[in-house]
Amino acid sequence: MTKSDILARLKAEKVVALIRADSSASLLDCARALSAGGLNCIELTMTTPGALELCALVTKELPQILLGLGTVLDADTARRGIAAGAKFIVTPAIRPAVIQACREAGVPVFGGALTPTEICTSWDLGVDVVKIFPAEFFGPAYIKSLKAPFPQIEVMPTGGVTPETVGEFLRNGAFATAAGSALVAPAALKSGDWAAITARARQFVAAANAAC
Numbered sequence: 001m002t003k004s005d006i007l008a009r010l011k012a013e014k015v016v017a018l019i020r021a022d023s024s025a026s027l028l029d030c031a032r033a034l035s036a037g038g039l040n041c042i043e044l045t046m047t048t049p050g051a052l053e054l055c056a057l058v059t060k061e062l063p064q065i066l067l068g069l070g071t072v073l074d075a076d077t078a079r080r081g082i083a084a085g086a087k088f089i090v091t092p093a094i095r096p097a098v099i100q101a102c103r104e105a106g107v108p109v110f111g112g113a114l115t116p117t118e119i120c121t122s123w124d125l126g127v128d129v130v131k132i133f134p135a136e137f138f139g140p141a142y143i144k145s146l147k148a149p150f151p152q153i154e155v156m157p158t159g160g161v162t163p164e165t166v167g168e169f170l171r172n173g174a175f176a177t178a179a180g181s182a183l184v185a186p187a188a189l190k191s192g193d194w195a196a197i198t199a200r201a202r203q204f205v206a207a208a209n210a211a212c
Helices: 003-013 024-036 051-061 075-083 096-105 116-125 140-147 166-171 186-191 194-210
Strands: 015-019 041-045 066-070 088-091 109-113 129-132 155-157 177-179
Touching: 003 015, 003 041, 003 066, 015 024, 015 194, 024 041, 024 051, 024 186, 024 194, 041 051, 051 066, 051 075, 066 075, 075 088, 075 096, 088 096, 096 109, 096 116, 109 116, 116 129, 129 140, 140 155, 140 166, 155 177, 166 177, 166 194, 186 194
Parallel strands: 015 041, 015 177, 041 066, 066 088, 088 109, 109 129, 129 155
Antiparallel strands: none
16 A cells, blocks of 8 residues: 555544554454454554554454554654554654654654644654544544644544534544544453443444534
8 A cells, every 4th residue: 555545544534543452363353353343444553562463463364454563753663563564553742753764664654742832843853644632631622723724734532522523523534543542442442341342333333423
């Protein structure tokens, strides 16, 4: 897939599932559960033990999943993640070296920012989408406020995205959204309640689709 193909798919799916798994088995089963609910874009965080190995495993076992690597803080990790099969890279802050590594590799990069100055700085450095983080403190109205002076900047709110808010985030101009514990509840992941995760994914899909 080209960079434009990957970005188009992320925008079309509207919701990226943010996962912090504790084992390869739980990640694969969780990914299958999300896919069954209609969500096939996943961000696996580097705070997950063995994240790079898990990234390679998902890429091999579940080709329908568009898997990205998140919480990437340095260029070496970005390159290793891309080599392991990550289709996009997400960093929670402004990390110029990470952005440059992704640009050199031709892989989409999402850079974390919150304030207008941070957002402009991240965009000027070459991110494809600015990850608005943490978005829960300002909510969907903040996205609308940002898009007024920065219509050219694509933004993806992370934090505070639920079935009740995802539609409003999208209507207010979000490129896509990312949801963590509100989508993949830690208790459900730990207990292996895949049916609950599938049901929750369907709620997100329905709410996101209703916004368009």
